[in-house]
Amino acid sequence: MNDIRKVPFGAGAEWLLGGIALLRKAPLALGLLGLIWGGLSALATASGQLWLSLLLALAGPLLFGGIVYAAREVDQGRSATPAHLIQGVRDGKLPRLLAMLLPQVAALLLMGLLMVVIVGPDELQHLNQALLQMQTNPDPALVESLPAGRLMLWLLAVVVVGVVTGFFTFVAIPEVMFTDRGAFAAMALSFRACLRNVGALLVMIVLLLIATFALSLALQLLGALLAFAIGAQASMFVVQLLLMAMLLPVMAGAVYLAWRQLVGDAPVVASSAHGFEA
Template identity: 50%
Template sequence: MSNSNKLPASAGAEWLLGGFALLRAAPAGLGQLGVIWGLASVLLSIVASLAPVLLLPMQLLIVLAGPLLFAGIVWAVREVAAGRPAQPAHLLQGVREGHAGRLLATLLPQAAAGIAFGVLLLVMVGFDQLRALGEVWTQMEAIAQAGGQPDPSLFDGLPAGLLLLWLLLVALGFVAVKWMTFIAAPLILFSGADAWTAMRTSLRACLRNWTAMLVFYLLAGIAVFAFMIGLLVVVGIAQLLVGATLAVLLWQGLLMAVLMPVFAGSIYTAWRQMLGDGGADAAPQAQARIEV
């Protein structure tokens, strides 16, 4: 796998702009992929609520479908960048191309991190302290429901320092896991990398371009916050006009129709800039570079 390029911090802004540019190029085509994903998740959740015995299988199915469907949107984004239309069939393109196993393997770092940090918490804090923490949490919930204020003495004796250290380690682990999978999907889909090579290359590229990653996450957070505020207004009006059920469907549909294509487009743009895989992927870029 080729070495990653060293990019300026402003590249993080370019990735996000690239995602928006690709969505603007085909809003209906890419948006419908997000809507299909969102409505399918809602449908599975409804099935689970009607049959509680299916709750865990449905949740597992939603989790497993995530990397496959997101890879499909990444594939559709490349089609749009090349001037071709995005189609609903692209959602399962990674499966048809035989990449399902490698895409699903990108979930392993998340699962391993969850288990490791659970064990670490038990080792650092101890079972008795965790039980005491659970009792304090239960008391705080009861006080909050009664409209009261929690007594600071509830926290006496709890290992606050160890808990803060554990939370810091969890935050660092979360970043590492996210960076391992940041550009793993396009590496698997378009460069033919196996899962481990893709995740290792992704982590190395993100570490090399950590300033651009920070800029991207900062701007993406601001953009998501602004979008959510606008979406709350739209859904609030829709709830008055069409009722709560349709408003929830509208919320899920608009959320997925915008955020998933934008993030897929941003990751596709980041992959092209970080690794310079122009030979492996001849699609033109859909954004202008920011010069600083």
């Protein structure tokens, strides 16, 4: 359980395909978990209450850990239930799951510092003034005056920081859910596993982005059709729920399978059932 395995680049595609296969194996059960999370997110946003959105963000590692747990249940031939969303609480692992937020907090602080360093205080003040003026006067000259080069450099830095931050939690959440390892030890293990398998991880990220774009486009087309029947706002709500219902279980399944193959109970090999052997 302590060894970090090296996998080929193609493993990233296998993780994603395995996550899709797990959703196909139990579409209603796993989809319901994503639907519940998506519904809570939509309600928090619609309420306009900042504390609700903050509370849901804090619960993110717990909820994702619950879907990862449910993915393993499905993979091992058992049923997924809504109660799995709070499996971390039932197993006494909530503090360790909440610790997974620390890399994200550190990343946000680092992004803010990088903005000041890369863009500069004077340019930030100019950017703020230009954005305020564009709300009442959409003059193209205001856009041309923005420090586009520095902003692009900062965005590139944000992407790098975001990916590296994800290294700390990629397989740390399933490691906490399925073992007795502490939060910081799990995050250190996850970071080392990702560094050793950057290629596979990047393949999965790229394919996940492509799949998300394609799924979003398909659902947007569905939403356009639904808008004639139930209205634009209601159709947007339905599209968002469907996206979460499909995307979250696939991501959780992919992370679970990646954990199994990189640091988990056994190397995972291909099978005709769903791309991985249980």
